Amino acid sequence: MEEKETILVTGGAGYVASHVIVELLKSGYSVIALDNLQNSPLADEVEKPASLRRIEKLTEKVVTFYKTDISDEGALRNIFRLHKIDVVIHAVSFKNANQSPLLPLCYYSNNFLKSLTLLEVMKEYNVKKLIFSSSSHVYGVPQQLPISEHHPTGIRCPNPYGRSKFFVEEILKSLCDSDENWRVVVLRSFNPAGAHESGLIGEKHLRASSNLISYIVQVAAGRKERVTVFGDGTCMKDYTHVTDVATAHVKALDKLREGSFQHWVAYNLGSGRRNSILEVIRTFSILVRKRIPYEVVGPRRSDIGSVYADITKAKTELNWTPTKTIRDICVDSWNWYLLKTKGSTL
Amino acid sequence: MEEKETILVTGGAGYVASHVIVELLKSGYSVIALDNLQNSPLADEVEKPASLRRIEKLTEKVVTFYKTDISDEGALRNIFRLHKIDVVIHAVSFKNANQSPLLPLCYYSNNFLKSLTLLEVMKEYNVKKLIFSSSSHVYGVPQQLPISEHHPTGIRCPNPYGRSKFFVEEILKSLCDSDENWRVVVLRSFNPAGAHESGLIGEKHLRASSNLISYIVQVAAGRKERVTVFGDGTCMKDYTHVTDVATAHVKALDKLREGSFQHWVAYNLGSGRRNSILEVIRTFSILVRKRIPYEVVGPRRSDIGSVYADITKAKTELNWTPTKTIRDICVDSWNWYLLKTKGSTL
Numbered sequence: 183m184e185e186k187e188t189i190l191v192t193g194g195a196g197y198v199a200s201h202v203i204v205e206l207l208k209s210g211y212s213v214i215a216l217d218n219l220q221n222s223p224l225a226d227e228v229e230k231p232a233s234l235r236r237i238e239k240l241t242e243k244v245v246t247f248y249k250t251d252i253s254d255e256g257a258l259r260n261i262f263r264l265h266k267i268d269v270v271i272h273a274v275s276f277k278n279a280n281q282s283p284l285l286p287l288c289y290y291s292n293n294f295l296k297s298l299t300l301l302e303v304m305k306e307y308n309v310k311k312l313i314f315s316s317s318s319h320v321y322g323v324p325q326q327l328p329i330s331e332h333h334p335t336g337i338r339c340p341n342p343y344g345r346s347k348f349f350v351e352e353i354l355k356s357l358c359d360s361d362e363n364w365r366v367v368v369l370r371s372f373n374p375a376g377a378h379e380s381g382l383i384g385e386k387h388l389r390a391s392s393n394l395i396s397y398i399v400q401v402a403a404g405r406k407e408r409v410t411v412f413g414d415g416t417c418m419k420d421y422t423h424v425t426d427v428a429t430a431h432v433k434a435l436d437k438l439r440e441g442s443f444q445h446w447v448a449y450n451l452g453s454g455r456r457n458s459i460l461e462v463i464r465t466f467s468i469l470v471r472k473r474i475p476y477e478v479v480g481p482r483r484s485d486i487g488s489v490y491a492d493i494t495k496a497k498t499e500l501n502w503t504p505t506k507t508i509r510d511i512c513v514d515s516w517n518w519y520l521l522k523t524k525g526s527t528l
Numbered sequence: 529m530e531e532k533e534t535i536l537v538t539g540g541a542g543y544v545a546s547h548v549i550v551e552l553l554k555s556g557y558s559v560i561a562l563d564n565l566q567n568s569p570l571a572d573e574v575e576k577p578a579s580l581r582r583i584e585k586l587t588e589k590v591v592t593f594y595k596t597d598i599s600d601e602g603a604l605r606n607i608f609r610l611h612k613i614d615v616v617i618h619a620v621s622f623k624n625a626n627q628s629p630l631l632p633l634c635y636y637s638n639n640f641l642k643s644l645t646l647l648e649v650m651k652e653y654n655v656k657k658l659i660f661s662s663s664s665h666v667y668g669v670p671q672q673l674p675i676s677e678h679h680p681t682g683i684r685c686p687n688p689y690g691r692s693k694f695f696v697e698e699i700l701k702s703l704c705d706s707d708e709n710w711r712v713v714v715l716r717s718f719n720p721a722g723a724h725e726s727g728l729i730g731e732k733h734l735r736a737s738s739n740l741i742s743y744i745v746q747v748a749a750g751r752k753e754r755v756t757v758f759g760d761g762t763c764m765k766d767y768t769h770v771t772d773v774a775t776a777h778v779k780a781l782d783k784l785r786e787g788s789f790q791h792w793v794a795y796n797l798g799s800g801r802r803n804s805i806l807e808v809i810r811t812f813s814i815l816v817r818k819r820i821p822y823e824v825v826g827p828r829r830s831d832i833g834s835v836y837a838d839i840t841k842a843k844t845e846l847n848w849t850p851t852k853t854i855r856d857i858c859v860d861s862w863n864w865y866l867l868k869t870k871g872s873t874l
Contacts, residue, residue, distance in 0.1 A: 286702035287648055294695075295641050302633055336682050342702045349695050356632035356688045 193274035195231040201428035207241040218251040262307040273315040282343035293346035318372040319344030328492040358445040367434040368448035372420035376511035377518035384518030409476035415460040420490035423506030433500040452491025534558040539620035541577040547774035553587040564597040608653040619661040628689035639692035665690030674838040704791040713780040714794040718766035722857035723864035730864030754821035761806040766836035769852030779846040798837025
């Protein structure tokens with residue numbers, strides 16, 4: 183196999199990034215992962231976070247790791263000096279959309295401000311290819327469904343999380359306008375959920391997660407009493423398996439190499455399906471053969487109703503098709519939990 | 529006179545801020561001005577910039593000055609520790625909209641990123657009243673004219689300057705949503721122009737200015753050959769005298785004190801009139817009794833056509849009325865130039 187490119191993944195110990203790294207390694211890319219380990223449960227993870235060690239076991243490949251914050255300009259420069267980096271996958275993010283209205287400065291600082299330092303250093307070292315892990319939250323309250331990439335962004339975003347992602351997208355647009363050597367793919371994921379089918383990697387902080395599936399897992403495991411259902415439970419959401427999200431990142435790398443590539447392009451990463459919260463609870467319940475207690479409590483201020491994607495563009499232009507269903511998401515999430523806590527799977 | 533509040537003005541050596549400080553001092557406020565003097569023509573202005581010294585002469589009042597960058601958290605903390613600050617007027621800004629597409633990271637970093645540090649420190653010291661000097665550029669390409677505050681913002685902003693202002697406005701909104709103790713007035717100025725009627729303060733860098741009037745002054749003075757007119761010269765713009773913009777900032781302070789004040793509010797600061805570029809050139813030409821050569825060269829990519837404000841809201845709610853005309857702007861700009869270079873006025 184010919185030598186593949188070297189990809190720097192920011193937020194490399196994070197949920198989506200971990201799955202992206204698995205797919206990159208499987209496709210033969212060299213990976214450098216960067217993380218400040220701020221969200222790491224173990225303070226002694228100074229060498230290499232557990233998630234990356236499990237990834238190495240799973241793929242039998244090595245990941246180069248730097249414990250550093252992307253706002254640390256000096257450290258970033260060192261990394262760009264030491265390695266010939268071809269593309270950056272920028273996946274640093276606080277991602278609890280519902281928590282973000284309470285901590286707006288924190289979200290803007292982490293998700294947006296730090297991106298500027300990264301872009302400055304990339305520019306300095308003439309690394310001008312970037313894949314940005316964005317979110318469906320940039321669309322805010324949908325004006326029409328399903329949401330295509332033509333849907334306006336940045337308007338009626340009810341939370342700083344979505345706004346911070348939108349801001350980064352806009353900066354990337356300005357960069358591409360200012361210098362035609364930049365090539366940027368923006369990937370807008372719709373509710374990434376689930377875990378790797380091996381059960382070896384998944385969302386670390388089930389307890390703190392705002393992800394519905396992680397919440398259901400906690401209830402099924404008896405660690406939480408019931409699922410709190412905001413709204414009336416009938417809102418249709420688009421739960422996208424994190425492995426599908428990850429494979430799209432690899433497809434985006436192929437896209438960046440195309441001669442005809444047009445500087446800045448955004449793709450929706452959705453499942454191509456939709457499910458109500460109550461349907462998800464039911465699916466999970468059948469799977470684990472347990473009643474999952476839930477309580478319907480009415481909408482939160484930051485809720486935005488039904489949201490699901492039109493994924494025609496990603497299918498056509500990235501040659502990507504999501505292959506996993508909501509059942510896969512439930513199975514893999516439960517197995518990830520079981521393996522982590524009990525050493526067994528379904 | 530009872531003791532008035534202490535106002536911290538960021539970017540205090542800048543064009544708009546200088547005029548704001550004059551009006552604050554005239555109204556009896558104590559002023560602390562902050563500036564990194566990055567745009568200062570003289571590197572030896574370490575004590576107090578010339579503009580502030582002229583302001584002190586003009587008002588016979590003292591301005592406390594700190595040469596510091598608002599991204600310097602430590603220095604900011606010191607200032608907030610030393611002084612009981614009541615309100616911050618945040619006027620730090622690179623403001624050349626036409627230059628900004630070439631230097632996007634620079635604009636986002638200076639106009640946006642640094643605001644986050646300021647807000648963090650304000651929060652820490654429980655100073656939660658802010659007036660933000662924003663710009664008509666947040667409206668982007670107008671969807672209808674005149675532009676009222678209901679006009680969408682952040683959409684079709686053709687330049688990073690406008691986007692960076694929009695981003696700050698959005699962060700301030702998030703802040704007010706997260707904590708009801710914040711009180712924010714956003715002032716969206718439409719082409720601030722002109723100079724103080726004393727001829728003592730005005731725009732420092734006539735040569736580097738993207739301001740049409742400053743450009744005309746350069747041509748009238750024989751320092752530039754001709755005015756380059758982008759578009760066809762018939763676009764209607766709203767040139768607002770910088771002194772009118774400044775008095776609105778003082779009115780906004782009164783607004784912040786009102787018991788019924790609603791957390792976050794934006795006002796257009798326009799002249800209530802509109803003039804085409806060719807009209808402005810003609811007005812100036814008559815005033816200085818000279819032909820002002822110009823060349824029509826077609827639109828730039830960052831041009832957004834006619835832009836003028838509906839100022840009903842500021843008139844009604846701030847009890848503010850602009851009093852100066854385009855002729856005043858021309859007279860004051862010319863006098864500022866003459867006094868600076870020749871020691872005489874019209």
